[in-house]
Amino acid sequence: MRFPLVLTLQALWASVCQTMQHYPAWGHYDVCKSQVYTDEGLTWDYMACQPEAMDMTKYLKVTVDPPNITCGDPPETYCALENPYMCNNECDAENEDLAHPPELMFDFEGRNPTTFWQSSSWKKYPKALLVNITLSWSKTIELTDDIVVTFESGRPEQMVLEKSLDYGKTWQPYQFYATDCLDAFTMDAKTVQDLTQHTLLDIICTEEYSRGYVWKYDKTVRFEIKDRFALFAGPRLHNMASLYGQLDTTKNLRDFFTITDLRVRLLRPATGATMVDENNLSRYFYAISDIKVQGRCKCNLHANSCVFDKETLNCECEHNTTGPDCGRCKRNYQGRTWSAGSYLPIPKGTANTCIPNSIGPVIRQNVSSLGVANRNQARVCDNELLRCQNGGVCLNNLRCQCTAAFTGLLCEKPRCESELGGCGGPDSGQAALSSTPLSTLLLLLLGSTLLREASYRPALL
Ligand SMILES: [Ca+2]
Numbered sequence: 001m002r003f004p005l006v007l008t009l010q011a012l013w014a015s016v017c018q019t020m021q022h023y024p025a026w027g028h029y030d031v032c033k034s035q036v037y038t039d040e041g042l043t044w045d046y047m048a049c050q051p052e053a054m055d056m057t058k059y060l061k062v063t064v065d066p067p068n069i070t071c072g073d074p075p076e077t078y079c080a081l082e083n084p085y086m087c088n089n090e091c092d093a094e095n096e097d098l099a100h101p102p103e104l105m106f107d108f109e110g111r112n113p114t115t116f117w118q119s120s121s122w123k124k125y126p127k128a129l130l131v132n133i134t135l136s137w138s139k140t141i142e143l144t145d146d147i148v149v150t151f152e153s154g155r156p157e158q159m160v161l162e163k164s165l166d167y168g169k170t171w172q173p174y175q176f177y178a179t180d181c182l183d184a185f186t187m188d189a190k191t192v193q194d195l196t197q198h199t200l201l202d203i204i205c206t207e208e209y210s211r212g213y214v215w216k217y218d219k220t221v222r223f224e225i226k227d228r229f230a231l232f233a234g235p236r237l238h239n240m241a242s243l244y245g246q247l248d249t250t251k252n253l254r255d256f257f258t259i260t261d262l263r264v265r266l267l268r269p270a271t272g273a274t275m276v277d278e279n280n281l282s283r284y285f286y287a288i289s290d291i292k293v294q295g296r297c298k299c300n301l302h303a304n305s306c307v308f309d310k311e312t313l314n315c316e317c318e319h320n321t322t323g324p325d326c327g328r329c330k331r332n333y334q335g336r337t338w339s340a341g342s343y344l345p346i347p348k349g350t351a352n353t354c355i356p357n358s359i360g361p362v363i364r365q366n367v368s369s370l371g372v373a374n375r376n377q378a379r380v381c382d383n384e385l386l387r388c389q390n391g392g393v394c395l396n397n398l399r400c401q402c403t404a405a406f407t408g409l410l411c412e413k414p415r416c417e418s419e420l421g422g423c424g425g426p427d428s429g430q431a432a433l434s435s436t437p438l439s440t441l442l443l444l445l446l447g448s449t450l451l452r453e454a455s456y457r458p459a460l461l
Pocket of ligand 1: 104105106107108109114115116289290
């Protein structure tokens with residue numbers, strides 16, 4: 001009687017696993033592999049996976065160029081753009097309360113007053129006041145939300161947002177910003193709303209974010225990622241399947257949202273008028289209180305986590321891949337050419353796992369029958385894909401040394417299952433069922449009840 005029960009539990013577990021795989025949290029691709037029971041026994045099922053999107057400003061290095069352009073050395077007093085007689089903005093690099101270093105663009109906002117980086121003033125007018133702010137990740141990342149730059153002073157009259165995909169060797173423009181696009185860049189002014197699926201990759205100049213001080217409460221300059229996503233995924237991004245499908249099949253589109261570095265090129269500060277007041281140049285400067293960049297590590301759909309270690313982000317590669325972006329197969333796993341995972345078919349995607357150079361016979365037999373002679377072929381366990389379960393320890397990749405309560409190739413079975421009276425019997429020793437497998441069994445039994453109930457009442461599902 002107990003044997004069929006075990007089989008039922010195994011079958012149930014398999015069906016629970018399958019159910020979970022078919023209904024993952026939508027669009028997360030947050031599981032790289034799961035263990036399933038099939039006709040061939042315990043095996044792995046692989047899925048495309050990617051890390052969660054996160055606040056990427058915690059992991060960047062910022063460079064401001066020219067290096068001496070940050071205000072306060074020597075100390076300087078600034079006047080308000082709107083009122084040349086209101087001159088109470090002091091900057092002194094030596095005084096912590098009055099200094100405005102670049103880090104203040106990335107600290108926690110919500111404080112009152114806000115904290116911000118500030119440049120020296122436009123003392124050398126009419127020579128252009130040029131500042132580059134470069135954000136470097138030393139890692140390929142994929143943008144998932146709008147880039148938002150919040151200015152503490154008036155927004156610049158001319159600026160360019162640029163990106164690099166090769167760690168800053170070459171740069172491409174992302175978007176041009178100006179009060180007058182034609183005059184500044186000989187480009188027609190457009191907005192993101194003018195873009196279509198066919199022109200999504202076009203680089204535009206927008207006048208949307210450069211209006212003068214009369215709009216002083218509107219302090220942000222955006223690069224609209226979500227509006228671009230929406231061209232495929234619909235206005236509220238409800239059809240991410242369509243977007244993922246496009247990203248999968250169109251490399252240019254995918255690369256468009258991928259960066260290693262960003263650069264804000266400030267070309268002309270806010271003047272609030274057509275004429276620059278040459279007698280009071282301390283009214284003109286740049287000041288940025290916050291930059292938001294949301295994204296995820298690019299791991300080629302081969303990792304669901306990315307760790308920050310020794311000042312660098314690294315994908316925790318699965319699927320026998322390696323490299324900072326999981327961009328190649330691990331040593332001895334070059335049985336076929338590396339390829340990125342795929343979002344398709346939705347929702348699980350395709351892992352495109354790297355496979356061993358030569359696959360030995362699949363080991364299904366009892367571990368005790370494995371001799372030294374076939375050691376090269378027999379890889380029963382390792383610390384990555386074939387992990388020993390329930391506290392078991394992998395010995396020389398040949399066998400799992402299980403704790404007293406468990407048995408099986410990977411220590412996956414409670415030992416009491418094979419004992420007289422089974423796990424439910426009075427002699428089975430409930431101590432053998434540690435809390436984890438007990439709760440698993442309870443879950444399975446609960447699942448079984450629910451599934452049985454569900455099968456009786458299909459109309460309610
Ligand atoms: Ca700040």
